[in-house]
Amino acid sequence: MDLRYTPEQEELVRTAERFLARVCPVSVVRALAAGARGFAPETWREMAALGWLTLELPGEERGGLSFLEVALVAEAMGRVLLPSPFVCTTAMAVPLVQALAGAAERARWLTRLENGELVATVALVEMGWADPFGAPRLAVAEAAVPRLTGRKRFVPFAAHADLVLVVAAKGQVVAVEPPADGLACERLATLGGDPGYDVTFDGTPGVSLGRAEPALLRRILDRGAVASLAYGVGAAARALELTVEHAKTREQFGRPIGSFQAVAHRCADMRSDLDAVRYLVYQAAWALAAGREAALEVGAALAYGLDALRRLAMHAHQVHGAVGFSTEHDLHLYTNRLKAIELSWGAAHVYRERVAAAMGL
Amino acid sequence: MDFAFAPEDERFRTELRAFLAEELPGWWRGMFVEDPRAMPFTRAFCRNLAARGWLTMAWPREHGGAEASVWRQAVLREEMWAHDEPRGPQYMNLNYIGPCIMRFGTDAQKRRFLPPMAAGEVIWTQAFSEPGAGSDLASVATRAERAEDGYVVTGQKTWNSYADAPADWCFLLARTARTERRHDGLSVLLVDMRTPGITVRPVHTMAGPHEFNEIFFDSVRVADDCRLGAEGQGWEIATMGLAFERVGIARYARAGRVIELLAAHVRQVGLAADPDVRTKLADLRVRHEAARLLNYRAISVQAAGRVPVVEAAIARVHNTQLEQLVGHVGLELLGLGGLLTHDDATAPLGGLVNRQWVRNVPTTIAAGTLEIQKNLIARRGLGLPRAG
Numbered sequence: 001m002d003l004r005y006t007p008e009q010e011e012l013v014r015t016a017e018r019f020l021a022r023v024c025p026v027s028v029v030r031a032l033a034a035g036a037r038g039f040a041p042e043t044w045r046e047m048a049a050l051g052w053l054t055l056e057l058p059g060e061e062r063g064g065l066s067f068l069e070v071a072l073v074a075e076a077m078g079r080v081l082l083p084s085p086f087v088c089t090t091a092m093a094v095p096l097v098q099a100l101a102g103a104a105e106r107a108r109w110l111t112r113l114e115n116g117e118l119v120a121t122v123a124l125v126e127m128g129w130a131d132p133f134g135a136p137r138l139a140v141a142e143a144a145v146p147r148l149t150g151r152k153r154f155v156p157f158a159a160h161a162d163l164v165l166v167v168a169a170k171g172q173v174v175a176v177e178p179p180a181d182g183l184a185c186e187r188l189a190t191l192g193g194d195p196g197y198d199v200t201f202d203g204t205p206g207v208s209l210g211r212a213e214p215a216l217l218r219r220i221l222d223r224g225a226v227a228s229l230a231y232g233v234g235a236a237a238r239a240l241e242l243t244v245e246h247a248k249t250r251e252q253f254g255r256p257i258g259s260f261q262a263v264a265h266r267c268a269d270m271r272s273d274l275d276a277v278r279y280l281v282y283q284a285a286w287a288l289a290a291g292r293e294a295a296l297e298v299g300a301a302l303a304y305g306l307d308a309l310r311r312l313a314m315h316a317h318q319v320h321g322a323v324g325f326s327t328e329h330d331l332h333l334y335t336n337r338l339k340a341i342e343l344s345w346g347a348a349h350v351y352r353e354r355v356a357a358a359m360g361l
Numbered sequence: 362m363d364f365a366f367a368p369e370d371e372r373f374r375t376e377l378r379a380f381l382a383e384e385l386p387g388w389w390r391g392m393f394v395e396d397p398r399a400m401p402f403t404r405a406f407c408r409n410l411a412a413r414g415w416l417t418m419a420w421p422r423e424h425g426g427a428e429a430s431v432w433r434q435a436v437l438r439e440e441m442w443a444h445d446e447p448r449g450p451q452y453m454n455l456n457y458i459g460p461c462i463m464r465f466g467t468d469a470q471k472r473r474f475l476p477p478m479a480a481g482e483v484i485w486t487q488a489f490s491e492p493g494a495g496s497d498l499a500s501v502a503t504r505a506e507r508a509e510d511g512y513v514v515t516g517q518k519t520w521n522s523y524a525d526a527p528a529d530w531c532f533l534l535a536r537t538a539r540t541e542r543r544h545d546g547l548s549v550l551l552v553d554m555r556t557p558g559i560t561v562r563p564v565h566t567m568a569g570p571h572e573f574n575e576i577f578f579d580s581v582r583v584a585d586d587c588r589l590g591a592e593g594q595g596w597e598i599a600t601m602g603l604a605f606e607r608v609g610i611a612r613y614a615r616a617g618r619v620i621e622l623l624a625a626h627v628r629q630v631g632l633a634a635d636p637d638v639r640t641k642l643a644d645l646r647v648r649h650e651a652a653r654l655l656n657y658r659a660i661s662v663q664a665a666g667r668v669p670v671v672e673a674a675i676a677r678v679h680n681t682q683l684e685q686l687v688g689h690v691g692l693e694l695l696g697l698g699g700l701l702t703h704d705d706a707t708a709p710l711g712g713l714v715n716r717q718w719v720r721n722v723p724t725t726i727a728a729g730t731l732e733i734q735k736n737l738i739a740r741r742g743l744g745l746p747r748a749g
Contacts (some may be wrong), residue, residue, distance in 0.1 A: 001430045001659040002363050003654070009362065019746070068362060244743045258745040264739035276651035279658055283364045283650075300650040303643065304502070332531045347698050355646055356639035359624050 003279060012069055016076035019050065024080040026330050031300035032083045033333075036187075037160050038195035039084045041116075048116030055111065067091075067223060071230035071285035075278075078234025081333055084156040085119045088194065091227035092220050093120035096165050099216055100173055100209035109163055120163040122220065123152035123199055133221055133346060138168040138201070146174050146208045148201035149182075153342075158197035159185040166206065171217060174206035181205060193340025194332075199253075219288070222298045226284045229305045232341040233278045238311040239334040240270050243316045250321075263319055270315050276336050277305040299316075299354035306348040310340045364654075368428045370436050377415075377440045379448070384409065388718070390703060392523075393444030393572040400526060403449025407481030410448070412554065415521050417455055417479040424463060424471060427478025431664045435657070438615035450485070450512070450523035453721030454478040456609030457602040458485050459530050461549075465590035465598055474530075474551065479497065486528035488518035488576055489599060496733050498534075503578060505535040505550060511584040512537065512550065517577050520727075524561045524574035530552050531576065537592050547550075547595030551587045558582075568719050607673040608659040612680040613652040616687045619717050620645050622710050623691050625730055632694070642691050648686065652679040671742035674734040681724045681731065 005013065023043045032038055055063040056072050063069075070234035071092060077086060097109055099121070112118035125132045138150040148166055157163060162177045176183060182202030190196050212220075235327055244267055247258030256265045287294035313335045317324045324331040342348075366374070384406065392399055404728050410416040419434035420426025430568035438456075439449055448455075459478050462470055479482040494500045503516025514535055526532070531552040540546035546605040552559075558581040564573040624633075624642055631639045655676040691714035692699035703712025739745040 001366050001435070001657060001661075002664070003658045005362060007511065048685055124390060133565045144484060190576055190586035239741075244745065247745060256746050258739075259748055261736070261748050264743075264745045264748070265732065267743055267745060268678075268738035271742055272675050275658070275675050276679060279654040283654060283685060286362060286364045296646075296650075298649045299643075303647045304651055352640050352643040352647065355643040359642065359646055361628065361633045361641050361642060 016073050020080045024082045029081045045116030053113050066289035068285045068289050073226045074230040075234035080232035080240045087227045088121040088156040091164050091223045094120045101286045118162045121157050121161040123155040123164055123166040125154045127153050136167050140168045140172050145205045148204045153197045154196040155199045156194040158199045171212045173212050175211040176206040192336030228341050230281050232309050235337050236335050239316045243319045246320050266315050273308045280304055296358040299351045302351035303348050306342045309342050313338045370432050374436045381444050386498050392449050393570050395570045395577050406434050406447045407451045411481035416481050424475040431660050438491040438611040441612040443614040451528055454485055457605035458740040484526045484528045485530045486521045486524040488531050488533045490520045503535045507539045514578045519575045521574045521576050524576050534595050544596040545593050548592050549589040549595045549598045551582045552583055556581050601668050603669050604670045606671040607677040612684050616683050617649050619687050648683045652683045674737045678734050684721040684724050688721050
């Protein structure tokens with residue numbers, strides 16, 4: 001047991017924060033949010049050169065680190081609100097490729113990924129029944145070249161992905177490499193977060209990667225959720241910094257508002273809440289890295305964390321007062337991102353139920 | 362970062378549980394019950410722990426310890442607290458009074474005070490709060506006037522746990538000087554409780570059999586060699602002691618045990634499928650996990666040789682609120698059965714949840730109120746300005 005960063009982790013985080021401060025000032029966040037692509041390909045290539053996209057692949061040149069380090073990098077990205085397909089590519093698509101793809105495809109995709117030439121995403125969600133993440137029903141016509149027909153929703157970065165891993169009926173995973181016949185992506189109007197797309201398949205050909213067992217799909221989803229929550233921790237940490245800065249400098253009644261206990265205690269609550277999420281996330285990432293089922297650790301992190309992100313954002317607004325509601329101020333960028341994270345993986349109650357099950361209830 | 366206890370620490374936990382199963386009598390419910398067997402039992406239990414080298418195992422060898430890691434010590438605290446703290450008053454010696462003496466004491470003081478602690482032979486009480494000095498601890502008014510070869514102490518302390526045990530020694534925060542900054546005039550004195558002029562009176566509380574005391578000092582003579590640290594260093598020592606105290610009690614461990622027992626209870630009575638019950642218990646379990654990790658974070662800071670002031674305050678905010686919530690939600694789940702105290706033979710879970718609730722009413726007040734913890738986090742953790 002030791003909850004301090006190792007010297008290597010400290011170095012990784014320091015490097016990440018330096019790099020991200022350079023490539024992603026808030027002006028870039030605003031510009032990318034207004035653009036069609038939603039991320040900067042040159043930054044993606046630099047991230048690849050830093051080894052981030054293949055952080056967990058074995059071997060020193062390819063990273064050789066663990067999912068815990070993926071979470072630490074995601075947290076650093078959250079601090080600057082870096083828009084990038086890191087979560088859907090590195091946290092989700094890469095382990096799916098590693099688990100299912102044949103040697104040739106695996107080598108081809110991972111090499112392109114290492115070179116920053118590949119963006120991968122996972123098409124999982126279907127709507128219209130109770131669990132949008134549960135048993136997908138998208139049809140696959142089995143043949144030498146499988147063909148997909150149907151629709152997936154909320155596929156991150158789909159229109160600019162080079163590899164779309166589609167989870168179809170019975171856990172069949174089919175890799176589609178755009179452009180492909182009968183493939184269409186339509187951008188969803190969302191409140192924030194990664195650009196999401198409706199992806200329709202009309203006899204779209206792909207490469208069959210075989211069946212993913214429910215445990216594998218669970219793990220992919222858990223990794224996505226935990227990496228995304230880690231990003232949320234970074235974003236919330238920065239929102240707290242903005243809040244404290246405001247409380248120190250904004251004067252009312254002739255003194256800084258942070259000297260009023262009502263304000264100071266709200267800030268202290270934010271710090272207590274934030275630290276709790278942070279260590280719950282680290283523990284969940286550590287447990288996932290160890291390859292364990294991690295239902296309790298992941299469940300606890302998400303059950304606490306998704307609610308906490310909401311509390312943190314609203315406390316930040318309350319302390320900022322009216323100015324935080326203005327889009328001239330940066331706070332709303334954090335608020336929208338935190339809300340998007342809260343909603344992207346099933347709400348906190350879903351994870352509380354998971355904890356209940358893990359407790360033997 | 363590593364979130365697992367080392368295999369040898371887990372083995373120690375197993376060994377410790379077997380030991381507790383063997384040693385704890387069926388009637389043991391912790392201190393502060395109307396049971397004359399409790400105090401003699403904790404004394405014997407501590408000597409027993411000492412004989413096994415477990416009482417002060419985290420201490421340096423020169424002071425009778427085994428230099429066990431802070432994590433081994435964390436395992437010990439968790440198991441002790443989860444089993445209603447069978448060390449009784451002596452946990453304070455190990456957690457912070459001993460460590461404060463190691464840090465600030467002279468060699469002679471270390472030789473004098475530490476060995477009896479390591480042997481499990483001595484009971485200390487702490488005297489910080491006063492009727493007029495609660496959250497504003499720096500306003501301590503108990504005076505220690507300079508006299509030949511030492512001090513003469515006069516004043517009143519309150520909320521002293523175990524003073525009536527009877528305690529052998531008292532860790533006293535007193536005013537030795539009037540200084541411009543109130544904090545600078547405080548010193549810590551180590552007072553023999555048998556000194557003439559000391560009167561101990563019980564404070565009765567809603568937790569039942571009295572738990573606390575007042576101590577009156579009437580011209581009590583304290584020798585120079587019983588001042589800990591320099592004159593005026595009292596605030597620094599108290600702050601460090603309180604930080605160790607805040608993480609020294611594994612409150613989450615007892616909350617965790619009550620949560621487990623509640624889960625078993627709802628399964629047994631057929632409530633485990635109720636969505637509301639599931640949500641409430643899962644929520645407690647999640648908060649327990651958060652509190653546990655934040656304690657471990659503070660211990661990690663301590664392991665690195667720093668005093669985890671802010672980290673301890675954050676851990677305490679989580680611990681204390683968890684303990685209260687476990688009591689409230691636990692009683693709610695028990696419904697009518699929650700009315701029954703441990704004196705009623707039919708009380709569900711032996712009245713454990715009832716006890717959990719009532720003992721934790723003051724938990725967000727002791728060792729610095731929740732609000733004081735928040736002040737500390739705001740000022741020292743976030744750098745916010747002092748309240749005007």
